[in-house]
Amino acid sequence: MSYLSKAFLVAAALSLAACSGAGRFDDTSAGAAGYAGTAQDPSSPLYFQQTVGDRVLFTVDQSNLTREAMAILDGQAQWLMQNAGFNVVIEGHADEQGTREYNLALGARRANAVREYLVSKGVAASRLDTVSYGKERPLEICSEEACYAKNRRAVTVVSAGGLS
Amino acid sequence: MTRYFLVLLMALLMPAAPILAQDGGPLRIEITEGVIEPLPYAVPDFVADSVSGREYARQITAVVASDLNGTGLFRQIPSDAHIARVTSFSSPIQFSDWKAINAQALITGAVSVDDVGKLVVQFRLYDIFAGQEIGQGLQFVGTQEGWRRMAHKVADQVYSRLTGETPYFDSRVVFISETGPKDARQKRLAIMDYDGANVTYLTDSQSLVLAPRFSPNGDRVLYTSYESGHPRIYVLDVASAGRRVLETREGSMSFSPRFAPDGRTVVYSLTQGGNTDLFAMDIASGRSQRLTTSPAIETAPSFSPDGRHIVFESDRSGTPQLYIMPATGGEATRISFGQGRYGTPVWSPRGDLIAFTKQSKGRFHIGVMRTDGSEERLLTASFLDEGPTWSPNGRVIMFTRETQGAQGISGLYSVDITGRNLRPVQTPTGASDPSWSPLQD
Numbered sequence: 001m002s003y004l005s006k007a008f009l010v011a012a013a014l015s016l017a018a019c020s021g022a023g024r025f026d027d028t029s030a031g032a033a034g035y036a037g038t039a040q041d042p043s044s045p046l047y048f049q050q051t052v053g054d055r056v057l058f059t060v061d062q063s064n065l066t067r068e069a070m071a072i073l074d075g076q077a078q079w080l081m082q083n084a085g086f087n088v089v090i091e092g093h094a095d096e097q098g099t100r101e102y103n104l105a106l107g108a109r110r111a112n113a114v115r116e117y118l119v120s121k122g123v124a125a126s127r128l129d130t131v132s133y134g135k136e137r138p139l140e141i142c143s144e145e146a147c148y149a150k151n152r153r154a155v156t157v158v159s160a161g162g163l164s
Numbered sequence: 165m166t167r168y169f170l171v172l173l174m175a176l177l178m179p180a181a182p183i184l185a186q187d188g189g190p191l192r193i194e195i196t197e198g199v200i201e202p203l204p205y206a207v208p209d210f211v212a213d214s215v216s217g218r219e220y221a222r223q224i225t226a227v228v229a230s231d232l233n234g235t236g237l238f239r240q241i242p243s244d245a246h247i248a249r250v251t252s253f254s255s256p257i258q259f260s261d262w263k264a265i266n267a268q269a270l271i272t273g274a275v276s277v278d279d280v281g282k283l284v285v286q287f288r289l290y291d292i293f294a295g296q297e298i299g300q301g302l303q304f305v306g307t308q309e310g311w312r313r314m315a316h317k318v319a320d321q322v323y324s325r326l327t328g329e330t331p332y333f334d335s336r337v338v339f340i341s342e343t344g345p346k347d348a349r350q351k352r353l354a355i356m357d358y359d360g361a362n363v364t365y366l367t368d369s370q371s372l373v374l375a376p377r378f379s380p381n382g383d384r385v386l387y388t389s390y391e392s393g394h395p396r397i398y399v400l401d402v403a404s405a406g407r408r409v410l411e412t413r414e415g416s417m418s419f420s421p422r423f424a425p426d427g428r429t430v431v432y433s434l435t436q437g438g439n440t441d442l443f444a445m446d447i448a449s450g451r452s453q454r455l456t457t458s459p460a461i462e463t464a465p466s467f468s469p470d471g472r473h474i475v476f477e478s479d480r481s482g483t484p485q486l487y488i489m490p491a492t493g494g495e496a497t498r499i500s501f502g503q504g505r506y507g508t509p510v511w512s513p514r515g516d517l518i519a520f521t522k523q524s525k526g527r528f529h530i531g532v533m534r535t536d537g538s539e540e541r542l543l544t545a546s547f548l549d550e551g552p553t554w555s556p557n558g559r560v561i562m563f564t565r566e567t568q569g570a571q572g573i574s575g576l577y578s579v580d581i582t583g584r585n586l587r588p589v590q591t592p593t594g595a596s597d598p599s600w601s602p603l604q605d
Contacts, residue, residue, distance in 0.1 A: 025347055099507040099521050099550050100374060101420045102477065102484055104395065105433065105440035105461040108417060112438025131394050132417060136372055141346040141570040143547065
């Protein structure tokens with residue numbers, strides 16, 4: 001879980017996409033405009049990201065949720081219910097195996113699987129947006145399964161909508 | 165003339181069957197391990213009547229030769245081997261001197277700048293062994309800035325006269341320019357000549373952009389951009405670079421667009437609630453129509469040249485495979501049945517073949533098959549090849565190749581539909597997602 005060690009700020013997908021610097025795709029600090037708070041504050045996005053867990057991983061070509069993924073999403077749903085001021089963009093991603101077009105559609109399936117699960121746990125659908133990046137935003141760059149496994153992901157990005 | 169025509173045409177059309185060397189005739193096409201011996205030709209520097217004309221003459225001659233050599237069908241005899249010197253465009257040709265160095269075709273030309281500053285390019289093509297001109301001499305007049313296009317037009321004429329094929333050199337490619345490492349990659353929409361010259365950028369790198377596609381007459385480009393935060397399809401006017409979004413449905417994403425042959429309809433993928441289906445939109449009215457309804461992924465649609473059918477990719481069988489359906493939707497017929505996963509089908513401009521990306525045993529291939537799925541041939545193999553696009557004459561395929569590993573970068577390659585003549589297309593940055601324009605007017 002090396003991504004947890006990196007300095008994170010939480011930004012909406014929009015500011016992430018608008019970031020024109022050369023920063024890594026998971027390093028959103030360059031474009032962050034939102035409120036992140038501290039990891040000690042249980043109502044902060046940073047706490048959500050680091051302690052609740054902001055992402056779930058998928059097996060090759062699949063968009064169904066593993067038992068492990070569901071446990072993380074249970075925590076996300078609970079946090080979102082307790083922190084009603086935050087909205088969410090769920091980003092779906094794929095590894096580099098597969099064509100660009102297919103991976104875009106696959107990432108959308110993954111983001112939607114997370115969305116539907118959160119809705120089933122009581123999070124208002126109106127708070128949940130989804131976007132797919134396909135294979136365009138890898139976190140890990142080696143061409144091996146160790147990297148692919150971390151890139152096949154759906155990341156729940158909370159934005160401090162009403163609180164900023 | 166006839167011999168050149170026939171032998172080269174045979175070489176082009178029957179790649180799988182070796183063509184036997186002909187006994188007795190002056191032309192010998194020799195096959196060595198499936199490689200055709202290219203036709204030797206000479207193109208002495210075009211003559212010029214002024215200093216400024218001389219520089220253009222040298223550069224135009226070089227581009228003509230580069231176009232012809234790049235096909236793999238022709239072999240240029242270097243000028244230091246030439247015996248005869250062409251010092252005047254109107255002088256008689258010393259056929260024996262060209263025969264002595266085994267040139268089978270000769271191209272001569274002249275370049276001048278006229279009173280109003282226009283560039284004038286003339287050329288003639290000769291069959292050395294027959295001792296006569298092939299076709300008539302031609303003259304092109306254009307702006308000085310347009311000298312490369314005039315060179316491509318000369319090469320197009322030569323290619324066409326010697327092969328009997330329609331040409332493709334005076335054409336452009338729209339593509340995605342890529343810079344930066346894999347985990348911080350910047351992408352911009354860019355356009356260039358087919359040979360990588362004259363690159364112009366159409367967008368900045370603020371927003372992720374993907375997979376541009378030319379309109380049938382080359383005046384517009386469809387592409388996907390994340391500038392709204394979600395992937396959406398835009399249409400861009402090439403001349404003005406003005407653009408507008410096409411599909412704005414709330415809570416959706418749209419991608420993988422392609423024009424119908426009439427240039428008025430766009431077929432594309434629309435994702436709603438995690439499910440990706442195919443839609444067709446009338447550009448003028450913005451009205452769209454759903455073409456597929458399966459819960460599977462349907463993407464990468466491409467029209468047949470007559471506009472009556474669409475080939476696309478779907479995983480309704482469990483893995484991505486290729487299907488053909490009527491352009492208005494309806495029952496689809498699966499055409500890919502080989503081992504592996506198939507994607508990004510593109511109908512050839514001739515209508516007879518479908519190019520595709522195939523993933524099998526951890527490798528990627530660009531391949532072609534007939535429209536009923538028969539006669540599948542894989543043309544390339546690498547860690548990651550994808551996204552084929554056809555040359556305007558349907559003889560060459562350009563595609564994206566990405567290298568493996570943390571330092572992996574994307575570049576453009578082209579390959580003949582025979583599988584011969586694989587070569588990189590030079591671009592100033594990394595590049596992906598090429599789309600080849602029609603032949604320019």
